[in-house]
Amino acid sequence: MKDFFKLWFMYMKLIFKSWKEYRIDFVIGITAMFVANMMSVVFFWVIFENVISLNGWSFGQILFLSGMLSVVSGFWHTFLSGSSPWRLEEYVRRGILDTVLLKPIGTLRYFLMSNIDEDGFGELIAAFFILITGANLSGIIWNFHNILLLTAFIISGILIFFSIITIFSCLAFWTTRVHSISRIVWHFMVFVKYPLEIYNPAIIFLLTFILPLGFINYYPSEIFLGKGLHLQFAYLAPIIGVVALIISYLFWKFSLKHYTSTGS
Amino acid sequence: MYHKIVFTKFKENFVYRTDVIGGIINSFIELAALWFVWNAIYASSGVVTIKGITLPAMITYISISTVIRIYSHSYSEYMIHDEVKHGGIVVAITKPINYIFFVLSRELGITFFRFMARGIPILLVAFIILGASLPLSPIFFIISFILGFFINFFLVVLIGLWSFWAGSIWGLRLSKNVISDISSGAIFPLFLFPQWFQQIAYLLPFQAIYNVPLSIYIGQISGFEIYTSLLIQVFWFFSLGLIALIVWKFAQRRIFVQGG
Numbered sequence: 001m002k003d004f005f006k007l008w009f010m011y012m013k014l015i016f017k018s019w020k021e022y023r024i025d026f027v028i029g030i031t032a033m034f035v036a037n038m039m040s041v042v043f044f045w046v047i048f049e050n051v052i053s054l055n056g057w058s059f060g061q062i063l064f065l066s067g068m069l070s071v072v073s074g075f076w077h078t079f080l081s082g083s084s085p086w087r088l089e090e091y092v093r094r095g096i097l098d099t100v101l102l103k104p105i106g107t108l109r110y111f112l113m114s115n116i117d118e119d120g121f122g123e124l125i126a127a128f129f130i131l132i133t134g135a136n137l138s139g140i141i142w143n144f145h146n147i148l149l150l151t152a153f154i155i156s157g158i159l160i161f162f163s164i165i166t167i168f169s170c171l172a173f174w175t176t177r178v179h180s181i182s183r184i185v186w187h188f189m190v191f192v193k194y195p196l197e198i199y200n201p202a203i204i205f206l207l208t209f210i211l212p213l214g215f216i217n218y219y220p221s222e223i224f225l226g227k228g229l230h231l232q233f234a235y236l237a238p239i240i241g242v243v244a245l246i247i248s249y250l251f252w253k254f255s256l257k258h259y260t261s262t263g264s
Numbered sequence: 265m266y267h268k269i270v271f272t273k274f275k276e277n278f279v280y281r282t283d284v285i286g287g288i289i290n291s292f293i294e295l296a297a298l299w300f301v302w303n304a305i306y307a308s309s310g311v312v313t314i315k316g317i318t319l320p321a322m323i324t325y326i327s328i329s330t331v332i333r334i335y336s337h338s339y340s341e342y343m344i345h346d347e348v349k350h351g352g353i354v355v356a357i358t359k360p361i362n363y364i365f366f367v368l369s370r371e372l373g374i375t376f377f378r379f380m381a382r383g384i385p386i387l388l389v390a391f392i393i394l395g396a397s398l399p400l401s402p403i404f405f406i407i408s409f410i411l412g413f414f415i416n417f418f419l420v421v422l423i424g425l426w427s428f429w430a431g432s433i434w435g436l437r438l439s440k441n442v443i444s445d446i447s448s449g450a451i452f453p454l455f456l457f458p459q460w461f462q463q464i465a466y467l468l469p470f471q472a473i474y475n476v477p478l479s480i481y482i483g484q485i486s487g488f489e490i491y492t493s494l495l496i497q498v499f500w501f502f503s504l505g506l507i508a509l510i511v512w513k514f515a516q517r518r519i520f521v522q523g524g
Contacts, residue, residue: 025431025432025434029435031435032438036438039442039445039446042446043452046457047305047452050456051305053309055308056308180286181285184289184293187290188293193297199300200300
């Protein structure tokens with residue numbers, strides 16, 4: 001574990017050095033991601049300019065809901081996107097994976113550490129802005145209890161998000177073209193930007209029990225807002241997060257064993 | 265000659281079956297989420313119209329917008345970027361064809377394929393299950409739709425050619441997509457925005473890609489207004505096309521400077 005952090009800090013230092021080299025790309029990337037993520041605020045703002053309500057959810061509550069998702073995905077994007085399907089697909093196709101396998105470090109750890117993505121910072125800044133604005137507008141009090149609870153839910157959300165994507169990335173070890181199939185998971189995230197209760201029961205079931213994206217933001221946010229379906233479900237989020245992480249890690253190891261090089 | 269490129273690119277896509285299936289599912293997810301959102305908005309607000317737009321018209325709007333998205337959110341900028349960075353462009357310009365027209369033919373081939381593989385399923389679901397309706401003035405819509413395709417194409421070319429001057433086009437492409445998403449009426453009909461915002465959006469080319477064809481489709485604009493809207497599209501068609509060709513001229517010089 002100590003070695004892990006030592007390596008991680010060395011990688012961070014390297015990455016900061018490369019940012020200094022490409023300063024303009026760095027600024028453009030962060031700004032673009034910031035603006036792209038602020039889009040959803042504009043989207044909801046226009047809805048609520050014209051509309052009285054979205055199933056009883058106010059502007060602030062919707063911002064809080066989508067802000068939680070953005071914080072999770074922003075954190076993932078910055079620090080954990082090394083195991084994303086598109087990266088992995090490229091590593092397999094170009095044969096980079098073969099050289100990584102020879103390194104004296106876990107493959108998953110190597111990918112995560114060597115792929116810290118600065119553009120994610122723009123997303124994270126926007127995400128915290130959305131989350132905090134949403135919380136303030138919905139009258140959530142920033143006391144110790146709430147902050148602790150929110151942090152715990154965000155951590156479990158990150159675990160869920162990371163695990164689901166990693167499981168889909170593993171497909172790259174089995175077949176070389178995973179990009180479009182794994183983008184489907186990405187698109188399912190669209191559903192959890194809005195309150196789950198507006199959907200058909202089949203979709204709610206899917207997003208709760210099969211692809212538990214609802215536990216990233218929807219169920220946890222209910223605790224703070226005091227509304228929505230199955231209020232008690234939120235406390236399952238940390239358990240689901242840990243279980244998903246274990247499953248994804250085991251599946252990663254299992255898939256890696258089945259990996260046969262493309263030979264290029 | 266160019267029609268052969270169109271046909272080859274069209275056929276090429278049949279190889280990537282998983283991409284096709286993935287693309288269809290992604291379009292459906294996007295459309296489904298918006299369908300539920302708009303249904304919830306109309307139902308929970310207890311209104312029949314929002315700014316004069318009924319729920320079925322709104323469903324029609326988002327369905328057709330998903331179809332336009334098939335070409336407007338392509339990754340063709342990166343194809344040009346790849347050719348510039350990895351030398352493919354040298355091969356392309358030694359052939360007795362204009363590179364821009366070559367890219368256009370390729371784009372047409374890919375787009376035809378996507379309309380067939382993705383657009384038609386979306387339209388069938390939209391018409392049969394979601395209750396979308398047919399265009400009120402089909403001929404004007406088709407003209408406007410085609411003009412929109414070209415306006416989008418020229419923007420794609422301009423961003424792709426930017427690779428001649430910059431190391432990466434990632435940031436520029438994302439910025440364009442962000443501005444486009446918000447000001448084109450792609451996700452959200454422009455007439456729901458505040459007046460001042462609409463006035464800014466009408467000055468940008470992006471609304472000519474989504475807002476004009478969609479407004480004609482659902483009958484938001486009619487009569488004389490259709491002609492002025494089409495005229496704006498024609499204006500963008502010619503000016504962006506001209507700029508693209510000029511930029512290509514300058515870009516060619518850079519190839520010689522670098523020695524290929």
